[in-house]
Amino acid sequence: MKTLLLKKEEVSKLICMRETIDAVRxxxxxxxxxxxxxxxxxxxxxxxxxxxxxxxxxxxxxxxxISMKTSSGxxxxxxxxxxxxxxxxxxxxxxxxxxxxxxxxGSLITxxxxxxxxxxSVQVLARKNAKKITTIGTGNQARMQIRAINEVMKIExxxxxxxxxxTLSRYKEDIEREFGIPVVLANSNKEAVEQADILITTTRGQxxxxxxxxxxxxxxxxxxxxxxxxxxELDPEIFRNAKIVNDSIEQCVTKGETWHPLNKNIITRNxxxxxxxxxLLNQKPGRENDTExxxxxSTGMAIQDNTTAFKIYSNAIENSIGTSFEFF
Numbered sequence: 001m002k003t004l005l006l007k008k009e010e011v012s013k014l015i016c017m018r019e020t021i022d023a024v025r026x027x028x029x030x031x032x033x034x035x036x037x038x039x040x041x042x043x044x045x046x047x048x049x050x051x052x053x054x055x056x057x058x059x060x061x062x063x064x065x066i067s068m069k070t071s072s073g074x075x076x077x078x079x080x081x082x083x084x085x086x087x088x089x090x091x092x093x094x095x096x097x098x099x100x101x102x103x104x105x106g107s108l109i110t111x112x113x114x115x116x117x118x119x120x121s122v123q124v125l126a127r128k129n130a131k132k133i134t135t136i137g138t139g140n141q142a143r144m145q146i147r148a149i150n151e152v153m154k155i156e157x158x159x160x161x162x163x164x165x166x167t168l169s170r171y172k173e174d175i176e177r178e179f180g181i182p183v184v185l186a187n188s189n190k191e192a193v194e195q196a197d198i199l200i201t202t203t204r205g206q207x208x209x210x211x212x213x214x215x216x217x218x219x220x221x222x223x224x225x226x227x228x229x230x231x232x233e234l235d236p237e238i239f240r241n242a243k244i245v246n247d248s249i250e251q252c253v254t255k256g257e258t259w260h261p262l263n264k265n266i267i268t269r270n271x272x273x274x275x276x277x278x279x280l281l282n283q284k285p286g287r288e289n290d291t292e293x294x295x296x297x298s299t300g301m302a303i304q305d306n307t308t309a310f311k312i313y314s315n316a317i318e319n320s321i322g323t324s325f326e327f328f
Contacts, residue, residue: 001097002324006104006316014315015308017112017151023307024116025280031248032277035061036303040251043228051075051085052228058302059095060310066093067306069106074204090309100327102313106305109312113304115144117247118200118222119152121296124279124286125245126198126220131156134196136189136210136233137203138162138171141224145200146175158183161192190214201225201233212237217291226257227299234295236261242293244272245279251299258297 006014015023030036037059045052051074059066073086088106093099122130130153135142138160149155158181162168172183186192193199193214200222203209212235215221221242225233239261246252249272253262261267274284276296287294316322 001099002326003100004102005323008105010321011105011108011312014312017148019311020112020116020308021119023311024113024304025120027303027307028277029280031303032275032281038302049077056302058306060306063310064095065310066095067309069305071110092309092313109308111144113308115148117298118145119148121222122149123152125294127218127290130197132195132197134159134192134199136161136201138167141202155181159186159192159195161186161189203233205233207232208235209233211235219293221295223257223297228255232260236264236266239267242295245276245296247298248301249275252297256297256299
């Protein structure tokens with residue numbers, strides 16, 4: 001049986017953001033429909049100055065594909081050796097035989113599907129009249145969030161804050177050049193947050209960067225950065241009176257932003273509204289009024305990689321892209 005190899009530049013030509021958003025919506029609905037087998041992911045923190053590596057695996061009964069993704073980040077010394085600071089790889093297996101059918105670069109997929117996750121949450125949890133986005137953090141994922149959300153709503157203005165002035169300045173230049181959306185550079189995180197209709201946090205924070213008192217009624221929060229214990233971006237008090245939506249409750253209560261208010265007894269597990277897949281399946285309501293504060297805690301799931309990578313693989317087969325090889 002032949003295995004298809006897809007390099008990064010090939011992967012980039014085989015899927016667009018709109019297709020990724022559709023794949024992530026499918027993933028969330030599948031997960032909340034019981035069509036997914038997804039063991040707990042493994043995360044390994046390596047000694048400084050190295051970063052972390054995660055392993056996420058999942059089986060989707062509808063497409064009969066098993067996926068395995070490795071994703072690393074925070075390797076700050078890598079560029080000096082000609083390597084990116086973060087890398088990813090995805091393997092796809094035919095679940096009928098467990099034969100490896102595809103090996104592809106996964107670094108782009110992680111960014112795309114995480115950005116798409118924010119866009120899906122905006123569709124069901126943000127106010128329909130939301131116009132202003134604030135990004136706390138201005139790295140690659142902050143850009144991906146804008147690329148994805150721009151597909152599902154009209155963004156009129158972006159407010160941004162970062163600890164790094166140089167990164168903040170580049171973010172403004174990049175976003176305004178790519179989208180023509182004005183970016184306002186905030187003097188403080190408080191100043192940026194107070195402007196938000198939609199607040200996106202995409203940092204590697206290890207303490208709260210957003211205070212509860214700064215959040216105005218009706219804000220939708222997309223919490224991206226916390227996917228392991230030890231990370232934190234939000235004041236746990238924000239959760240006390242918010243509608244809390246998780247990608248996976250089991251992951252978010254142990255590794256996500258939701259863990260912090262649970263650990264401090266600010267909320268109980270019963271205060272979690274549900275999973276985003278349940279909202280997409282119309283099993284639970286999304287936003288119900290223009291004043292409630294909504295939080296989407298996204299820890300990232302293997303099923304997102306599965307549906308996105310399978311779409312890439314299907315497009316590659318259809319367009320005869322990639323290199324085939326045989327192990328046996």
